[in-house]
Amino acid sequence: MATNVYIDGTWVPASGGVLPTHDPATEELLEEVGFADASDVDAAVAAARRAFEDPQWRSMPPARRARLLFDLADLIEAHAEELAVLETRDQGQPVGISRAVSVAGAAEHFRYYAGWVTKIEGTTVPVSFPDTLHYTRREPVGVCALITPWNFPLMILAWKLAPALATGNTVVVKPAEQTPLTSIRLVQLAERVGFPPGVINLVTGDGSTGAALAEHPGVDKVSFTGSTEVGRSIVRASAGNLKRVTLELGGKAPSIIAADADIDAAVAGNIAGSVLNSGQVCAAYTRFYVDRKREDEFVGKLAAGVSGMRLGPGLDESTQLGPLVSAEHLRSVEQLVATGPSEGAELVTGGQRAADRGWFFQPTVFAGVKDGMTIATKEIFGPVLSVLSYDDEDELASVIARANQTEYGLAATVWTKDLAVANRVAEGIRAGAIFINMPSIPDMAAPWGGFKASGWGREMGSYAIDAYTEVKGVWCHYGS
Numbered sequence: 001m002a003t004n005v006y007i008d009g010t011w012v013p014a015s016g017g018v019l020p021t022h023d024p025a026t027e028e029l030l031e032e033v034g035f036a037d038a039s040d041v042d043a044a045v046a047a048a049r050r051a052f053e054d055p056q057w058r059s060m061p062p063a064r065r066a067r068l069l070f071d072l073a074d075l076i077e078a079h080a081e082e083l084a085v086l087e088t089r090d091q092g093q094p095v096g097i098s099r100a101v102s103v104a105g106a107a108e109h110f111r112y113y114a115g116w117v118t119k120i121e122g123t124t125v126p127v128s129f130p131d132t133l134h135y136t137r138r139e140p141v142g143v144c145a146l147i148t149p150w151n152f153p154l155m156i157l158a159w160k161l162a163p164a165l166a167t168g169n170t171v172v173v174k175p176a177e178q179t180p181l182t183s184i185r186l187v188q189l190a191e192r193v194g195f196p197p198g199v200i201n202l203v204t205g206d207g208s209t210g211a212a213l214a215e216h217p218g219v220d221k222v223s224f225t226g227s228t229e230v231g232r233s234i235v236r237a238s239a240g241n242l243k244r245v246t247l248e249l250g251g252k253a254p255s256i257i258a259a260d261a262d263i264d265a266a267v268a269g270n271i272a273g274s275v276l277n278s279g280q281v282c283a284a285y286t287r288f289y290v291d292r293k294r295e296d297e298f299v300g301k302l303a304a305g306v307s308g309m310r311l312g313p314g315l316d317e318s319t320q321l322g323p324l325v326s327a328e329h330l331r332s333v334e335q336l337v338a339t340g341p342s343e344g345a346e347l348v349t350g351g352q353r354a355a356d357r358g359w360f361f362q363p364t365v366f367a368g369v370k371d372g373m374t375i376a377t378k379e380i381f382g383p384v385l386s387v388l389s390y391d392d393e394d395e396l397a398s399v400i401a402r403a404n405q406t407e408y409g410l411a412a413t414v415w416t417k418d419l420a421v422a423n424r425v426a427e428g429i430r431a432g433a434i435f436i437n438m439p440s441i442p443d444m445a446a447p448w449g450g451f452k453a454s455g456w457g458r459e460m461g462s463y464a465i466d467a468y469t470e471v472k473g474v475w476c477h478y479g480s
């Protein structure tokens, strides 16, 4: 079954063969899934188009569409443990994170957008043309390609699928090749809920499958979460028919720790905000700008905190840090970490692969990091924390300027008891989400997305309703 793709309500063998997916904790082959080629993508897009035009979906009463999404949320919860274990086996994250963040987050996302379905309203507009009523309608964009990454595969698919369906679109889902299993399972659950055939299609495959979707003239919108580099190629590929494009891309979030911060709370919160899922988080805090007066204390406690964390397989309930997702990603983290000492940073703890078997990497802290160093500028996407420093709070403007010296702008955080400092940082940092005295946590009701090269558009809340709809203005002349 896993080697099949889901097109027009039927599981059919993929035309491009199979792709392996591995358990990152053991390196063992977990399963082979279908490798969809361009002909599968064609078929999936055609099915999504037919379903989009079919009155069975197009004219489905909103309350019925809402019911489908509520039912899917319930079914996810009914299969919560199975999904959590599957996510951990495929992705590596500790099973507690799979339960509390990935699965619970996915179910709540479907429930939240189920609530929206019956509340997507237009407006009336007081146009100056005489005897004329102007009103707006919100209509679905059409066929949406949902292309997802490997770090939170189930939850990020929910971020896209729930609002896309809530607004009446049809979709072709393309999960990351490293972690396709929970996306396949989610689509199987959606099938049981009773979405009409063709509303949801799934093509597993690698970047070539994603590229075929991004280029396809039958796709109206691409919603992509992944690397900034691939995001750029999606924009280029989408130019042909000027697809709508939403991009959630990379990050290099700064954390500013003021002299008056409660250092114990700042250390705990920054650890939570940086090494969750072994740092494979787009909004992970990675650059720590600490007032020099508190630097030694902060570095010491940060290093003690991360080096005391339990590394292990995600299925072990006591594990706090799981493996990285793949051998390739482990190599990339190792290479970037190696630049730290060679460019003059002080390695305080970690810095090495943590086991011979499984793609584990030690949580790593560097001190004495300078702004231009590779570890302070490149997205590492691993448990690697770089501490920089600044001289005193009069320099807040310059700290903000240094924190802004990055192509990214997804998230940032500040740790202080002074509300004026907190709000100056919130105002000055060019990023889509600023967390004051707290770890970075997305919430389905709040906008999520990046400034600069961290992306285009916003997901979540009412912003996702905007992202998956077109606005139509209707002019109605009723005079003689």
Ligand SMILES: NC(=O)c1ccc[n+]([C@@H]2O[C@H](COP(=O)([O-])OP(=O)(O)OC[C@H]3O[C@@H](n4cnc5c(N)ncnc54)[C@H](O)[C@@H]3O)[C@@H](O)[C@H]2O)c1
Pocket: 147, 148, 149, 150, 151, 152, 156, 174, 175, 176, 177, 205, 206, 207, 208, 209, 210, 211, 212, 214, 225, 226, 227, 228, 230, 231, 233, 234, 247, 248, 249, 250, 251, 281, 282, 283, 379, 381, 410, 449, 450, 454, 455
């Ligand atoms: N901003 C956010 O909300 C957010 C959330 C999670 C992850 N991310 C980012 O995702 C990245 C890690 O994920 P990744 O390594 O899976 O990203 P990636 O860009 O390598 O892959 C993401 C997806 O795109 C597909 N893909 C690859 N090449 C493609 C192409 N040319 N055309 C179309 N699709 C293509 C992949 O198969 C995969 O499904 C990090 O940069 C991280 O910051 C961002």
